Amino acid sequence: MELIPPNTKIDFMGNRVYAYAFTTAMIVLSLLSYPIKGLINLGIDFTGGVTVQIQFKKPVDIEHIRKALEPISANPTVQRFSMGSAGEDYIVRLEAPDEGTEKFSIELQNLLETGFGKGNVEIRGLEVVGPKVGRDLQEAAIWATIIALAMLLVYMAFRFTFSMGLGAIFCLVHDLIIIYGFFVWTGKEFNLTILAAMLTVIGYDINDTIVVCDRIRENLKMMRKQPLAEVLNISINQTLSRTILTSGFTLLVVVALLFFGTHVLKDFAWALLVGILFGTYSSIFVASPLILAIDRYLPVKRG
Amino acid sequence: MIESLKTRFAIIVAVLLLCIFLVYPSIGPVPALWSKYLPDSPIRLGLDLQGGLYLVLEVQLEKAVEAVVDQTMLEASGIMKDERIRYVDLQRNSPNSFLIYFKDADQASLFDQKVLEKLPSFKKTASGPSEKGFEIELQLDPKTVETIKQKAVRQAVDTIRNRVDAFGVAEPDVVIQGTDRIIVQLPGLKEDVNRAIDIIRRTARLEFRLVDEKGDLSAALKGNMPQGDEILYQIDKNSRTGATSRTPFLVKKQVLLTGDLLTDSRVQPDRGGRMIIGMEFNRLGAQQFERITGEHVRERLAIVLDNRIYSAPVIKDRISGGSAIIEGMFSPDEAHDLALVLRAGSLPAPVKILENRTVGPSLGEDSIRSGRNAIILGMLLIVIGMILYYKWSGLVANIALFINLILIFAVMVSPGLRATLTLPGLAGVALTIGMAIDANILIFERVREELRTGRSPRVALENGYSKAFSTIFDSNLTTILSALPLIQFGTGPIKGFAITLCIGLIASMFTSLFVTRAIFDYAFQVKRIKNFSV
Numbered sequence: 163m164e165l166i167p168p169n170t171k172i173d174f175m176g177n178r179v180y181a182y183a184f185t186t187a188m189i190v191l192s193l194l195s196y197p198i199k200g201l202i203n204l205g206i207d208f209t210g211g212v213t214v215q216i217q218f219k220k221p222v223d224i225e226h227i228r229k230a231l232e233p234i235s236a237n238p239t240v241q242r243f244s245m246g247s248a249g250e251d252y253i254v255r256l257e258a259p260d261e262g263t264e265k266f267s268i269e270l271q272n273l274l275e276t277g278f279g280k281g282n283v284e285i286r287g288l289e290v291v292g293p294k295v296g297r298d299l300q301e302a303a304i305w306a307t308i309i310a311l312a313m314l315l316v317y318m319a320f321r322f323t324f325s326m327g328l329g330a331i332f333c334l335v336h337d338l339i340i341i342y343g344f345f346v347w348t349g350k351e352f353n354l355t356i357l358a359a360m361l362t363v364i365g366y367d368i369n370d371t372i373v374v375c376d377r378i379r380e381n382l383k384m385m386r387k388q389p390l391a392e393v394l395n396i397s398i399n400q401t402l403s404r405t406i407l408t409s410g411f412t413l414l415v416v417v418a419l420l421f422f423g424t425h426v427l428k429d430f431a432w433a434l435l436v437g438i439l440f441g442t443y444s445s446i447f448v449a450s451p452l453i454l455a456i457d458r459y460l461p462v463k464r465g
Numbered sequence: 466m467i468e469s470l471k472t473r474f475a476i477i478v479a480v481l482l483l484c485i486f487l488v489y490p491s492i493g494p495v496p497a498l499w500s501k502y503l504p505d506s507p508i509r510l511g512l513d514l515q516g517g518l519y520l521v522l523e524v525q526l527e528k529a530v531e532a533v534v535d536q537t538m539l540e541a542s543g544i545m546k547d548e549r550i551r552y553v554d555l556q557r558n559s560p561n562s563f564l565i566y567f568k569d570a571d572q573a574s575l576f577d578q579k580v581l582e583k584l585p586s587f588k589k590t591a592s593g594p595s596e597k598g599f600e601i602e603l604q605l606d607p608k609t610v611e612t613i614k615q616k617a618v619r620q621a622v623d624t625i626r627n628r629v630d631a632f633g634v635a636e637p638d639v640v641i642q643g644t645d646r647i648i649v650q651l652p653g654l655k656e657d658v659n660r661a662i663d664i665i666r667r668t669a670r671l672e673f674r675l676v677d678e679k680g681d682l683s684a685a686l687k688g689n690m691p692q693g694d695e696i697l698y699q700i701d702k703n704s705r706t707g708a709t710s711r712t713p714f715l716v717k718k719q720v721l722l723t724g725d726l727l728t729d730s731r732v733q734p735d736r737g738g739r740m741i742i743g744m745e746f747n748r749l750g751a752q753q754f755e756r757i758t759g760e761h762v763r764e765r766l767a768i769v770l771d772n773r774i775y776s777a778p779v780i781k782d783r784i785s786g787g788s789a790i791i792e793g794m795f796s797p798d799e800a801h802d803l804a805l806v807l808r809a810g811s812l813p814a815p816v817k818i819l820e821n822r823t824v825g826p827s828l829g830e831d832s833i834r835s836g837r838n839a840i841i842l843g844m845l846l847i848v849i850g851m852i853l854y855y856k857w858s859g860l861v862a863n864i865a866l867f868i869n870l871i872l873i874f875a876v877m878v879s880p881g882l883r884a885t886l887t888l889p890g891l892a893g894v895a896l897t898i899g900m901a902i903d904a905n906i907l908i909f910e911r912v913r914e915e916l917r918t919g920r921s922p923r924v925a926l927e928n929g930y931s932k933a934f935s936t937i938f939d940s941n942l943t944t945i946l947s948a949l950p951l952i953q954f955g956t957g958p959i960k961g962f963a964i965t966l967c968i969g970l971i972a973s974m975f976t977s978l979f980v981t982r983a984i985f986d987y988a989f990q991v992k993r994i995k996n997f998s999v
Contacts, residue, residue: 163854168917215828267823268659286828292819295521306950313946321939355889358959361951362896362966365944369900372943373907376936404903404910411850411906412899415843419895422839424832430892 166403174398174446175391175454181447188440189336192343199346205353208300210293212256214270215286218278219249227252230277234269243425251286253425258293266290303357307338310361314368322375325460329449330371334364336448337441344436350429359430363437366412370405370445377401378450382462390457394450402446409442470990473983480975481868484875491878508878509636510652511887511961514833516826517634517652518661522625522816524645527560529617529814530610537584537605538563539719542693548579553598554692561605562590566598573599614645617813622647627809628664646819658823660802668771668815669806671724673757676765676777680715693718697767699774702794714774716767721757723811726750730807732800735792740800742791744807751787759783770803836891843895844870847902855909857998861984862905865976869901870894872972873965884968887961897969900944904977907933909999922997923989930982937978941970 174181206213216227224240231238235256244251267288274283311331318327341360345352377397385393416438419431453462489495491507499505512519538555545552553566567573573592581589586609591602605613622639629637629651638650654661680691690696699712729745746754758766758780767777768791776792795803847866851859873894877884912929920928944966951963988994 165854168913217827267662267821271659284825284827285823286825288821288823290818290821292521294523295820306953309950310947313949314943317943317946354959355962358889358951358962361947361963362893365947365966366900368943368947369903369940372940373936376939380932400914401910404906407854407906407910408899408903411847411902412896414846414850415839415895415899418843418846419839419892422835422842423892424835424888426832426888427835427839427892430889434896 164403165406170399170402171395172399172402173395174450175395178447178451178454181451185336185444185448188343189339192339192346195343195346199349202342202346202352203349204300205351205356206255206258206289206291206296207354208296208303208352210258210291210296212254212258212266212291213287213289214254214256215288216252216254216274217249217284217286218252219282219284221250222252222278224252226277227254230273231256231270233273234266249284258290299354303354306357306361307364310364311335314364318368318372318375322372322379323460323462325453325456325462326371326375326378326449328456328460329452330368330375332452333371333441333444333449334367336444337363337367337437340440341433341437345433348432350432353429355426355430356433359433360437363434363441366438367441367445370409370441371449373401373404374398374445374449378453378462390462391454394454398446398450405442405446409438412438470983470987473979474987477868477980477983481871484868484871487875487878488871491874504880506878506880506883508874509883509885510829510833511885511890512650512652512822512824512829513888514829514836514886514891515653516824516829517650517654518658519651519820519822520649520662520665520818521642521820522621522647522649522666523819524618524621524647524812525815525817526614526617526645527814530605530613531557531560532814533613534561534563534605535718536720537587541565541580541584541603544580544583545576548575550575550580552576558602561610562602564600564602566595566600568598570594570599573601576601618645618647620813621816624810624812625649625665628806629661631664631805631809632661647816655826660798662818662821664802664806666816666818667806667812669724669809669811670771671727671807671811672720672769673722673754674720674767674769675717675761676767677715677717678765682713682715685715686713691715697769697772697774699777712774714767714777716769716774716777721766722750722753724807725811726753727807727810730804732797732804735790739792740795740797741793742795742800742804742807744789744791746787746789748787751785754787754789755783755785832888833891836888836895840870840891840895840898844898847898851902851905855999858905858909858912858985861981862902862909862977864984865905865980866898866901868980869969869972869976870898872976873897873969876968876972877965884964885961886965889959889962890965893962893965894969897966897973901969901973901977903940904933904937904973905981907936908977908981912997912999916997916999922995925997926985926989930978934978937974941974945970 224242227240228238231254239255241253242250243253267290270288271285274285311334314334315327315331318330338360341363345356374397377400378394381393381397385396413435416431416434419427420435423431487504490505495505534557538557542552542555551568551572553568555563555565557563565576567576577589584603586606587603588606589601590604591600593600618641622641625647626637626639629639629649632651632654634651634654636652638648640648642648649665651661677691677694680694681689685691685694685696694715695718696713697716699714700709701712702709726746726749727744728747730742732740733743735741762780762782765777765779768775768789770791791803844866848863851862853859855862876882877886908929911933912925915925915928916922948963948966951959952967
């Protein structure tokens, strides 16, 4: 079986204006989320706050839950996310209690039990994050991303050429912007797990770019006379079937996660899905055109 | 590459056996003989998978410093009385410094000569006349402050460790994070999470202090506090009506004895059948207790725990033998918990809960199930896809993939590492399966290219492996590089994810390069196949 016929010659470089247009459009679309939808919906990991996962044995009304929790929170967000055989699961988000978190969980339990009767309600999970921890984690998250990007740039520049490194990093930033936009547009919560997904996408994406760059490096040694655009074209075509196959297989797993995951894993899988799709796109349509574009200033070494 | 096929298969079989040996205890019951002599620890599940409690505490280190300064103030006033230096007042003006007001400058210089040298860790930072008298400021030197803080955090960790040991959780984990934070993890804690939190965060500072019966309590309540005194309350709960009553007491600030010298405490019923807590002092404590009770016969001794008075009995006679009791209207649970924290020792400073994540056991079960199903489905899809696309070679890659999966879990349970499997970790395993297959795709695509140029199957195979190697190496290494920051900073679950991802990638290098190559070479050399099904 062959997905891409052996002598496929798609002129990626010749048609790169379309890639530029699409890339620009996607980035603009992602950034437009800011004036229209505002900032990303940061989870309690980064802002501090309370998330409670509650299971009700009998069907309940969302308003009823809100009312029951009124004494501790003026405006909780209540979201139903699954209906299993054991009962209905809800996620409730509250602001962090002002006065420590010590008595909070006891209070919560009492309120729920008076509202719905003992035995009808179970607190399955509770997360209370103080604002101080949230700020620290925000900082740590930014550092983790910067350090990862910096290490990759150094490695790429060392193993390949500086322009390839720049191309790869530009790809990554492109993908991150798009995942960001996706999360703002869909209103999904950005938490630590999503951060992990983003860093995975970084790793996955650099994989794709490296496979192409590796081919470019190899071909440059043999095709000394051909123009760079042609070498890039040939390299992308040669690796095309691998690029699509690997993405396809990895996406199969991601779809499995989407299918079976609980709510945490689902959002994680969404981030991966978007990241891998656009990561694959960017390793073909973003990295190589960029290497070609900056060749005048940072020529790729031949031989 | 090792040439001999026999050696290569021997290595593969050995690795596989070792893996199965390591993974087996996580799956099935282990025979008694095994658990006696061999490692048999099952895989360590993260809090999000087995339920439990995760706390981040902040130790209020300032308070530990304040306590040292307060103690020094008491000492200083004692020495000044002995030396007959006349002072007006002592006052703490910051966590690490205090002021003394003297009658005049002469008294202050007398203090400089006679007392200052007895307070070696304090320095005089200011002096001069003020409204209340001649004022000097004494400050704890920064080095000592640092030492106090470090000691306080370490002591807090030790104390909390002692306390959580009592919960009977398999692997409690108490570690320092940064300068003033403590992370407490109690995986598998199922019942009474709130009670556990109460026990952990309780300061449990037990003090014996005298009640100032000469002082005017009602005047003190109006704000006219006698020097060296403070007001503390005894809170009683009526067990029948549930009503609480608060009784104020005027007690001396000076602490005669603390709970640090206790060796044991336990719950016992008194003659009326109520719960009381009996305590035993060590030898030094017993001596001090005897001296104190001897000196203050017919005075009231308040038993203060975390600034709350539990009882204030009149000392009838000198008490020797080193035992004391705490009375209060305890429920059996309260009494049990109180005895526990007293036995484990007090925290050197109060702690604040910054983060609290509780996962119920049923939620953990759900997570395991969904993670496992996702892995099985993802794996199944890949296995079918690989066979459809690469036929026999696809099957070889699938064998490698399967070994890879076993290898990941084996490394995770291996005694040296004992990594924790978390929910994102399960996602990491699933994802690694997808990424591990990439190495074989790279190789097979190369082999196909080589075959197209007319090379013989064996040469194509050889070239495919050697040309794909640098790509595979680069791509795996970069992925690991991007996961490293997550291991460094990540909290539990995220760290688990990054670790599984790294292990998976390293394992995939072994399976997708070494294992598949051995199988192909076997097919060519021993089975002498002519055509390459790829």
